[in-house]
Amino acid sequence: MATIYEVAALAGVSLATVSRVMNNSGKVTEKTRQKVLSAIKVLDYTPNSMAQSLASRRSNSVGVLIPELYGPYFGALLSSIENELRDAGKRVIVTAGHSDKAREKDCIEFLLGSSCDALILHVHAVSPDYLIKISQGPVPVILLNGFIAEMADKCINVDNEHGGYVATQSLLDRGHRDLAYISGPVWKTDSFKRLAGHQRALKEAGLEVDRRLIIEGDFEEAGGQAAMTQLLTLGVAFTGVVCANDEMAAGAMEVAREHGLTIPDDVSIIGYDDVYFTRYLNPKLSSIGVHTSEMGRMAARCVLKNTYEQTDLEIQNTFKPHLVLRESVNSR
Amino acid sequence: MATIYEVAALAGVSLATVSRVMNNSGKVTEKTRQKVLSAIKVLDYTPNSMAQSLASRRSNSVGVLIPELYGPYFGALLSSIENELRDAGKRVIVTAGHSDKAREKDCIEFLLGSSCDALILHVHAVSPDYLIKISQGPVPVILLNGFIAEMADKCINVDNEHGGYVATQSLLDRGHRDLAYISGPVWKTDSFKRLAGHQRALKEAGLEVDRRLIIEGDFEEAGGQAAMTQLLTLGVAFTGVVCANDEMAAGAMEVAREHGLTIPDDVSIIGYDDVYFTRYLNPKLSSIGVHTSEMGRMAARCVLKNTYEQTDLEIQNTFKPHLVLRESVNSR
DNA sequence: CGATAGGATGTAACCGCTTACATTTAATCG
DNA sequence: CGATTAAATGTAAGCGGTTACATCCTATCG
Secondary structure (H helix, E strand, O other): OOOHHHHHHHHOOOHHHHHHHHOOOOOOOHHHHHHHHHHHHHHOOOOOHHHHHHHHOOOOEEEEEEOOOOOHHHHHHHHHHHHHHHHOOOEEEEEEOOOOHHHHHHHHHHHHOOOOOEEEEOOOOOOHHHHHHHHOOOOOEEEEOOOOHHHHHHEEEEOHHHHHHHHHHHHHHOOOOOEEEEEOOOOOHHHHHHHHHHHHHHHHOOOOOOHHHEEEOOOOHHHHHHHHHHHHOOOOOOOEEEEOOHHHHHHHHHHHHHOOOOOOOOOEEEOOEOOHHHHHOOOOOEEEEOOHHHHHHHHHHHHHHHOOOOOOOOOOOEEOOEEEOOOOOOOO | OOOHHHHHHHHOOOHHHHHHHHOOOOOOOHHHHHHHHHHHHHHOOOOOHHHHHHHHOOOOEEEEEEOOOOOHHHHHHHHHHHHHHHHOOOEEEEEEOOOOHHHHHHHHHHHHOOOOOEEEEOOOOOOHHHHHHHHOOOOOEEEEOOOOHHHHHHEEEEOHHHHHHHHHHHHHHOOOOOEEEEEOOOOOHHHHHHHHHHHHHHHHOOOOOOHHHEEEOOOOHHHHHHHHHHHHOOOOOOOEEEEOOHHHHHHHHHHHHHOOOOOOOOOEEEOOEOOHHHHHOOOOOEEEEOOHHHHHHHHHHHHHHHOOOOOOOOOOOEEOOEEEOOOOOOOO
16 A cells, blocks of 8 residues: 555655645646656555544544434435435444434444544434533534434424324314324324324314323334224224324234224324335325435535535425325325 | 543553553553553543554444445345444444446445445445455455355355245245246346246246246336236236245235235235335235345454454355245145 | 562654645746 | 745644553562
């Protein structure tokens, strides 16, 4: 592996000059630039990125922490982040937090210790205070999904309350009056907000919130199954079910079918996230689309703008979810 | 950010000693070790990873190139790789090749220029010669999926021929005689091998290969739909369809259903990869499981063993796919 | 009790680059 | 044509660690 010294020697210039043409910073005569360029080519020189990082105090890598590296939602997120950052020549270091507090902290510290120029975090378990603390440290932090007032301009989030509202409204609009709700774990802000939106929609429609028809699930298919089973043994009538994510909706659909119910004729179901497998379900699941890729891209841009001085980028901090209507919902 | 010099000064020792206790290499008296440790704590010292990398010529990061960062298959792969490597304290730098030759090369060069200690590659388009060339360079390369004789011990792969064979055999075993096959692009080795396995199974059963019943798809749902449409207008009878992946199987199922066919009563269908959404399909798709996570973990271990001297690890290079029987296949 | 071996600690070179500043070279002008 | 100034290039000091080697203790032993 050739070094900058060898290039300088071969080209008959100083290493400062080589550095200049590499980064095309400073002035260099066209003639010497050519000498350097050809020396680089002859030696097949590639700058040592570790030395570059050390000397420039910039690693050109950004750390990403997301709950999981698989699954439709996080896959799309990571994919768009990588795409945007890779095009800008930045490295993406990934870690998975598994929605576990210790693991999330561990990953954050790992990334901070990895000389990342910035962090993009999608966490579930870690406290806002902790996030505020590290965001005040030397390395910039972008929060994906989640809003903290103290770092509002560093947050990319979706309006979950609005999403819950839209989901429920879509059923109300179609004449449904008796709605069940399968929530995610309520300690997760996302779940809580969606539920709040659901309840607001009911109230605005002059309907009462029947607590029995609100079941707390786990964001997994099994939780959706359990919730639906519970709902069906409740003896309380309902014509529509709003689910806080698509996995649970899939589970709910399955149980409904097993109980001899036809979707959407007997019961309408709507999911949330509009994850790509919704189209494999039968009937195809209506859902709430959340611009996942857009958000990932935006987080990446936020980093490019704040950390890598691409100041001309426009940042959108909050995204509005929207209704994606398919076959699982009908009118009364 | 405190440096090792400040720690040394505060502890009243030389920086070499600090370095020794940090890496616990060399001998250090318990007393001085404590002095250093407390100085580290007082200053909240974290070693600068860039400086460490430069001085030790080891970045502790491994580059990963996979076709996509989303989707059930690659998600599982990446997840297991990250998990294994993260536990060993290694950084994972991810890139997506998008099955495009230029992009794949670009990513490989990017990773090579990122001072990675090793590379894990899952490529589609790049040539074997190119892979051999870079594998002879200074940074070790592990090939995920794909076999190249010249670097056999660096290849982690699944026996695709066997997988194709098993898939077809599963239908033959159940009395099917007339089988159609929806292939992936035959220029992809994986597709080619699976098809070869299919044909071997037919021949061993004394059946003729009817070329009309072999359709080349694109590994996407749309391709499966197109292929099934074509098959149904062919006028050649068949009772089972072997698909080279689950996405195409999903597409095929949809078209079959639209044509009024019941699965598996009218036609049995089997997919390949046993990707997680198979369970959302109705009927649930039988498939060929390929130990995706295992392979990812093995690739990571291969790196740990070869590059990070964890010599005690056992490596399995080839994985045998296995049948996962669900509802989409029945007996004649 | 002085020589000695071996363990503990220190010294300094080096990893390969960036960059502020010094120096040289070339262009401009009275 | 020499002085002035700007442009091009060179010099050298870091960046913050690792590590081979030198040096200094201290316990052991004849």
